Each structure stands twice: as structure tokens, then as C-alpha cells.
Amino acid sequence: MYSSLLAAIIDAEASHRSLSQLALDTEAKDQGRPVAEIRDALRRALVVMRGAIEQGLVGDLYSESGLVGGDAAKVALSTKGPFTGSPFADVIARALAVQEVNAAMGVIVAAPTAGGAGVLPAVLTGLAKARGISEDEIVSALATAGLIGAVVAERASLSGAEGGCQAETGAAAGMAAGAAVEMLGGTPTQVGHAVALAQQGTLGLVCDPLGGLVELPCVFRNATGAAIALAAVEMALAGVTFAIPVDEVIDVMGEIGREMDVRYRETAGGGLAATPTGRRLARERLVQIKRSGG
């Protein structure tokens, strides 16, 4: 797979292919598998993603610690928000839904990780519904997302323990923004700007889960990560460009991650996890998990 998104964009435009087609052709060559088989695997992933969204929107799921749950349904059913009934509200509800299912030990697709699994399915399926996009086109968009994630894995990191939340929900926002721009008719160059615009909005984001659990703030970070992705999609499709090339934005994300104090890298030693309330809640909830037989 590519380790430079700019190189991929140049190759795609030179060969008059979409980034998804380039990603699928490259994966087929790398892994010695036919494109159809890779598309089938992505289609199966999409089915699981949709299942998690559906399950989470019901609203009766809670994590074992009880720290998170039920909020996806609140957003989905609300009539109070300024975006009620809009694709924006729908995407937010979907992102919460997947991450609530994850926290409750339901079945999800790590994309790129379990902790950031809500952003990509929420953005793609939410926008596809709003714009009448076919399942096949969503599957193609997943390939584009995979290409973007592979570049981030090569150049920076996809692990909160290594790079903070910017490497999990931040990377997911970049993947979702780029994939959605292609799905909605953007050019490969616009995909690159969308990734840069999303990723710049999450630079420096720390990984600070209470008690080290993938629950709080992870569930909400997936919703805000999706919102950043949507902002990037809106800008990129309007022709907004980002002056720092996308590869350099990804590189600096990696650099910030390496410089980040270990307290902010999934250790529950800093950030929200280390606030007085964060510490108290973590203590209480871990005791509860133990009592319930863990």
C-alpha cells in the first residue's frame, strides 16, 4: 500500500482512476488476491458497521461500568437541537451508537481501531442516506478510507498509546472525510485536502480515558471527530484547499504524538482521566465491574 497520500493522488489522476480503484488495485497486487474478494471483505465490514449502528440507536445498551450508554438514542430522538432531522444530527447519533456498542462489548469493525470505530461508519452511512448513495459506492469509499489509514499507519501512528487520540479518532476523521469526499463526487486532490483539513483539526488531541477504559470520553470523541470530518467534507467539496500538504500534516501528527507525555497516551495518568471527578468515577466503576463478576 502507499506510504504517501500525495503519491497516491498523483498516480490516481495520471491513470484516470479514483483513489478507491487505485487502493483496490494496489491491495490486490500486494496481497495476491482478486479485487472482487477484497470488495467482498469490505462489504462484510459494512454489514457489521450497519448492524452496530442499528443496535446502538435502540438505546438500551450500557457499558459494564455504566459510565456510557443511551446517548445515541437521545440524539436520534431529540427535536430540540438546531440540526434536528438533518444529516449532521444523524451522523452524530450514528457515531455515538457504534461507540456505545463497542463499550458494551458488542461487535464492531475496528476502523482504524476499536476506540475510533464510530467515525467512519457514521459519516459514510449517514451521508450516503442523505444523498441516496448505493452500497457499492460506500464499499468503494471504505477502500479509500483504508488507503488513507494505511498512509497514516506508515507515516505516523494509529494507536492512542503511541500517538494520543489524534492517532485514533483524529485518523478516523481524516479517513472519513477523504472517503466521503470521493463518495460525493470529489476529485483525488479534493480528497487530499479533506484529509488535511480534518487531521489539522485534531492535532494535539490527547488520549485520556477514565480508568483506561474505552468509554469516556471515547464515545463522545467519536461524535466530535465525526463533526470535524463533516466540516472538512463541506470545505473540500466547496473547493477550499489547505496550504500544508496532507503528507506533512500527517507527519506532524506523528511528531506531536512522539513528543506527547506518556500521561496523555492511554495511561489514564492525565487529561480528563486525572481530574478529581475522573479519578473518583474510575475508582467507583472499577469496583462495580469487579463486583459484577468482571
Place this chain on the structure above:
Amino acid sequence: MVSLLDIIGPVMVGPSSSHTAGACRIGLLARGLVGGTPERARMELHGSFARTGEGHGTDKAIAGGLMGFRPDDDRIRDALNIAEREGLAYVFEKTTLSETAHPNTVRITLERGDRSHVMTGESLGAGRIHITEVDGFPVEVHGNHHTIVLVAEDVKGSVAGIAQLLADASINIATLRLTRKEKGGDAFMVIEVDDRPDEPVRDAIRALPWVRWSHRLDKVSG
């Protein structure tokens, strides 16, 4: 090489690709060492596995793996209760294995019938794993190939013998590593292969006079 399907995947039971999916895969590989669900299993959890494992279902995921559940099997949620019904007696302990051990490490001691083995595994993130030790022998197994592990007397030609046997069965070797604790001592062989060796191949390897024991660890990812 990073694959698209590593990024969009794995399909897994939450909440953590390292603490849940990776832990399950370590359990699956350990199961291969005793050729089925163990009767007894002792898990020594180290580092982050010890500190936050309960909240991530690391215990359920390992127990599920030991019973043959894959990372996307939703029975993992109930694995500890199922283990009691299936006759898997398990115990989890929190410990510090060493100052240099990976933060997500578990050492598993297993018994099934007359077989008993110890395996140490690390969960590297995004569901990727690394088995570092089997029965005191340093190894490198990642679970993305079918793997044959065996202990052999240190005789000349042992590697050639195994290679020939696999070639005759049309099984392609991806990697082969040999380690010894001391010169002239038993040799530990880890052979990663592209195709799953079937029962006749396994039996042929076991029939070699200088092979003390041999097990097949089926691939758990990729």
C-alpha cells in the same frame, strides 16, 4: 506491509483492539499448544493488561480464545460463565513479569490431559499479537500464518528433514526459526507455512524419531 483490511478491520467484539481482540488471539494460539480447550489455565496478566484488563474484558477474551472463540464471536461477553460450564478451570493473577515486558503481556500456563505448556504473548495494538516464549524457548509467532511448533533433539539434518517432509506435502515455508537453550540441548523450531498442514502431515512430523513433540497453531488473523 499494511493491508487495507488491517485498517478496515478486524471485525471484533469491543471495546479494545489490543485488550480484547488481541487478547482473544493470544488465547486462540495458546489453545493450539494443547490441541483443544484446556482443563486448567492460569493467566498472569502484566502491565496494562493487569491494570485495565477487567474493564476491557481481557479476561473474557483470553478465556474465549482458549475455548476456540474468534475475536468477532459475541459469546466472548459470557466467556467466563461458559468456561465454567465447559470444565475450563481458570485463574487470573496480576503480576509484573519483568521491567522490560511489553505493557500488554500475558503468560498462560495450560493443562489438558497429559499435556502442559507455558506461553507468553504480547498484544501490540490493532489486534496484532506477538508470542515471545513457549516453554522457556524464545520464539516469534504473530499468528498471521499457520504455524508448526516442535521440540527436537539436537541432531544433524533435523531442519532438512522437516523441510523435505513439508515440500513432499506441497506446503510452502514462509519462515523457519530454530532456537536452543544450550549447545547440544533440545532445539525449538517455529515454522510458519502458507498452507494449513493436515492431520497426515502432523502425524508424519510427530513420527520422526527425534521429534519430542509437535503442535500446529492455526492462524488467528490475516
